Amino acid sequence: MEEPVKAIFTECIQTQIASADLLQEPLLNAGELLVDSLLRGQKVYCCGESMAHASARHFSHIMLTGLQFDRPPFPVNALHADFGANEHEAIFAQQILAVGQPNDLLIVLSAGARAPRISRAMEAALSRGMLIIALTNDADQDVAGLLGPDDVEIRIPSRNAARVSEHLLQLVNMLCSLAEQQIFPQEDDA
Numbered sequence: 001m002e003e004p005v006k007a008i009f010t011e012c013i014q015t016q017i018a019s020a021d022l023l024q025e026p027l028l029n030a031g032e033l034l035v036d037s038l039l040r041g042q043k044v045y046c047c048g049e050s051m052a053h054a055s056a057r058h059f060s061h062i063m064l065t066g067l068q069f070d071r072p073p074f075p076v077n078a079l080h081a082d083f084g085a086n087e088h089e090a091i092f093a094q095q096i097l098a099v100g101q102p103n104d105l106l107i108v109l110s111a112g113a114r115a116p117r118i119s120r121a122m123e124a125a126l127s128r129g130m131l132i133i134a135l136t137n138d139a140d141q142d143v144a145g146l147l148g149p150d151d152v153e154i155r156i157p158s159r160n161a162a163r164v165s166e167h168l169l170q171l172v173n174m175l176c177s178l179a180e181q182q183i184f185p186q187e188d189d190a
Contacts, residue, residue, distance in 0.1 A: 011163060018157040019167060027171065030133045030152040031178030037105040037131065038074055038179060045100065047079040047092045048109035049118045051165050052135075056109050059172035067176045069187045074179065081117065092121035102129035109172075111164045113139040122146040135171055137164040 037044055044063070048056035060078035079095045096106065106125040108118045119142040125132055132151040134143045139159040147153055156167045180187065 011160065012166065015156070015158045015160075015163045015167065022157055023154055023171075026152055026154045027174060027178070030154055031175060031182065033131060033133060033152055034105065034107075034175055035179050035182045037103070038183065040103070042104045043099070043101065044074070044076040044105045044107065045079055045096065046076060046107040046109070047081070047118065047121055048111070048168070049115040050112060051161060052109035052111040052168055053081065055165070055168040055172055056107070058169065059107065059109075059176065062173070062176045063179070066180070067173065068180055069184070071180065071184055071187070079121070089116045090120050092117050093124035096121050096124035096128065096130070100125055100128040100130050104128070104130045105133065106130050107133045107135070107175075108143060109135045109168050110140050110143045111137065111161050111168060113141050113159075115140070115142045118143055119146060133175075135168055139164075 046056045046059050057078045060076050063074040063076035079092045081091045110118050134153045136143050137156045156164050
């Protein structure tokens with residue numbers, strides 16, 4: 001019975017190693033875009049499809065409350081969806097159309113191959129002149145094609161939904177940490 005558990009750990013580690021090599025530059029670029037948006041007073045919105053929705057809500061929470069130290073809240077809002085049977089595909093897009101402004105930032109998280117709610121939200125953000133950071137995966141078929149030249153994609157090198165979910169949580173923690181370090185560098189010295 002130990003072999004399946006060891007295989008899961010091995011797959012996690014292999015994805016971590018591949019991510020450390022592939023995601024450093026896109027993560028730094030996303031951190032810069034996030035910090036620039038915050039320092040310019042832009043609003044930041046985030047959303048995730050299915051399993052990624054929890055990571056989007058986590059990101060909003062740690063950006064509001066702080067990750068590594070006490071600090072003023074960053075204006076980050078998780079878009080709401082309950083993903084019930086009657087939840088329609090445009091739920092995130094409607095929220096973006098209602099509140100999104102030019103140069104605001106939308107952060108989307110996709111853990112699977114199809115993300116229709118995320119795609120619609122991105123289309124709405126593009127119609128509003130917003131910027132986008134997309135956390136995607138190797139199975140993603142929708143999100144990457146909607147990115148513009150000023151947007152950033154962080155593509156997790158896995159098709160396994162469990163590994164992608166683990167990495168989404170790690171990446172949103174890293175983005176928050178990068179924002180805190182750049183906006184409050186004096187706290188790093190403490």
